[in-house]
Amino acid sequence: KKGEAWSARFSEPVSDLVKRYTASVFFDKRLAKADIQGSLAHAEMLAAQDIISAADHAEIVRGMTQIGQEIEAGQFEWLLDLEDVHLNIEKRLTELVGDAGKRLHTGRSRNDQVATDIRLYVRGAIDDISVLLAALRGALTDLAEQHADTIMPGFTHMQVAQPITFGHHMLAYVEMFGRDAERMADCRKRVNRLPLGAAALAGTTFPIDRLRVAKTLGFDDVCHNSLDAVSDRDFAIEFCAAAALVMTHISRMSEELVIWMSPRVGFIDIADRFCTGSSIMPQKKNPDVPELARGKTGRVYGHLMGLLTLMKGQPLAYNKDNQEDKEPLFDTVDTLVDTLRIFADMAGGISVKPEAMRAAALQGYATATDLADYLVKKGLPFRDAHEAVARAVRACVDAGCDLADLSLEQLRAFSDLTEADVFAVLTLEGSVAARDHVGGTAPRQVRAAIARVRAQLAG
Numbered sequence: 016k017k018g019e020a021w022s023a024r025f026s027e028p029v030s031d032l033v034k035r036y037t038a039s040v041f042f043d044k045r046l047a048k049a050d051i052q053g054s055l056a057h058a059e060m061l062a063a064q065d066i067i068s069a070a071d072h073a074e075i076v077r078g079m080t081q082i083g084q085e086i087e088a089g090q091f092e093w094l095l096d097l098e099d100v101h102l103n104i105e106k107r108l109t110e111l112v113g114d115a116g117k118r119l120h121t122g123r124s125r126n127d128q129v130a131t132d133i134r135l136y137v138r139g140a141i142d143d144i145s146v147l148l149a150a151l152r153g154a155l156t157d158l159a160e161q162h163a164d165t166i167m168p169g170f171t172h173m174q175v176a177q178p179i180t181f182g183h184h185m186l187a188y189v190e191m192f193g194r195d196a197e198r199m200a201d202c203r204k205r206v207n208r209l210p211l212g213a214a215a216l217a218g219t220t221f222p223i224d225r226l227r228v229a230k231t232l233g234f235d236d237v238c239h240n241s242l243d244a245v246s247d248r249d250f251a252i253e254f255c256a257a258a259a260l261v262m263t264h265i266s267r268m269s270e271e272l273v274i275w276m277s278p279r280v281g282f283i284d285i286a287d288r289f290c291t292g293s294s295i296m297p298q299k300k301n302p303d304v305p306e307l308a309r310g311k312t313g314r315v316y317g318h319l320m321g322l323l324t325l326m327k328g329q330p331l332a333y334n335k336d337n338q339e340d341k342e343p344l345f346d347t348v349d350t351l352v353d354t355l356r357i358f359a360d361m362a363g364g365i366s367v368k369p370e371a372m373r374a375a376a377l378q379g380y381a382t383a384t385d386l387a388d389y390l391v392k393k394g395l396p397f398r399d400a401h402e403a404v405a406r407a408v409r410a411c412v413d414a415g416c417d418l419a420d421l422s423l424e425q426l427r428a429f430s431d432l433t434e435a436d437v438f439a440v441l442t443l444e445g446s447v448a449a450r451d452h453v454g455g456t457a458p459r460q461v462r463a464a465i466a467r468v469r470a471q472l473a474g
């Protein structure tokens with residue numbers, strides 16, 4: 016009979032199976048810190064509004080302080096019988112401080128309590144993730160700087176397209192993770208509103224001061240409708256959507272790392288501490304970390320779908336369905352935090368092989384567009400230039416050579432506008448240096464982009 020907070024209403028206890036089925040304490044105890052924080056803010060307001068006495072408030076603070084320490088020390092006894100984190104803590108408080116503990120729940124319901132806890136939790140997660148995204152962007156920017164001049168083939172359709180620099184390629188991910196950080200910051204605005212005061216669903220008869228509680232807990236505002244406050248989890252869904260996009264970017268990058276590290280490509284190597292071997296093939300070194308990150312992206316997408324589906328059929332206001340929001344949310348946060356940490360670290364463990372990249376860039380007629388642009392600058396309409404160069408490439412394919420291997424005379428056979436200065440545009444260096452505008456791959460622009468990112472990260 017330790018548990019039931021509502022036992023007088025019931026004529027028989029729930030079965031052990033139902034108890035286990037409905038309990039959430041073994042996963043929601045993770046919210047303990049937020050729960051105590053929320054309770055302390057609520058109690059402070061109750062005292063300030065003369066709803067409870069100053070003495071009761073002091074007792075609640077004393078009890079909660081001890082409970083916090085017990086939890087921290089791993090000495091708190093979590094009981095399945097007490098269903099969830101909220102009832103476990105409240106029950107212990109009453110054990111420690113008696114009637115003052117029983118007064119804490121005045122004007123409050125677990126419905127607004129849990130909604131508050133989750134918002135505090137998600138807010139903390141967003142803040143942690145924002146720091147980690149910045150660290151990853153910083154690490155990728157460092158790598159970009161080392162390779163602002165390193166030429167590699169850029170691909171479309173996985174076919175060699177045009178030469179780019181590896182630095183430019185890394186900065187593409189820096190942009191993606193930058194938007195992810197913006198999305199997190201934007202999501203935080205909607206997370207950071209206080210449900211407490213909504214009570215079960217309709218508000219409370221006590222003269223509460225919600226804005227005071229909001230201020231104490233660092234919320235920007237209160238939720239303005241009590242039904243909405245306790246029932247919607249859209250803020251958690253939005254967070255998971257932002258997290259899913261982070262993982263999309265992580266996964267694309269992982270795919271590239273895996274391809275680049277394949278001996279068939281050989282563009283990079285990844286430090287041993289991020290790879291593992293094979294139990295049967297002695298020669299193997301596998302890029303496990305990026306592969307696993309690519310795989311873990313699936314579970315984060317799954318959690319987003321799970322939460323959307325959890326929400327879609329629920330009538331207002333609170334329903335027990337919402338207890339199912341926690342595990343997907345926690346796992347999303349854990350997956351993201353670990354992945355971002357590892358990737359920031361791994362960026363420093365990527366060694367680039369410029370010769371292999373260069374050889375690949377030389378293979379696919381990557382400067383064909385440069386030749387067409389050259390002819391346009393000599394007065395040929397672009398469509399005609401495109402056709403002339405296509406014929407030149409075709410001739411090279413047949414002869415098994417590169418465009419730059421053709422003599423001036425041979426090149427002039429495709430367009431007599433061609434002059435001796437053509438060879439400058441056919442080089443890889445000339446090609447990248449010529450794309451010299453904001454967002455282009457020219458090393459000069461890559462360095463400017465690096466400076467912009469650094470300023471952003473510093474400010």
Ligand code: ARG
Nearest residue numbers: 039099125126129335337338
């Ligand atoms: N453990 C519950 C949850 O996670 C707390 C709210 C319970 N409220 C209720 N009326 N059963 O959502």
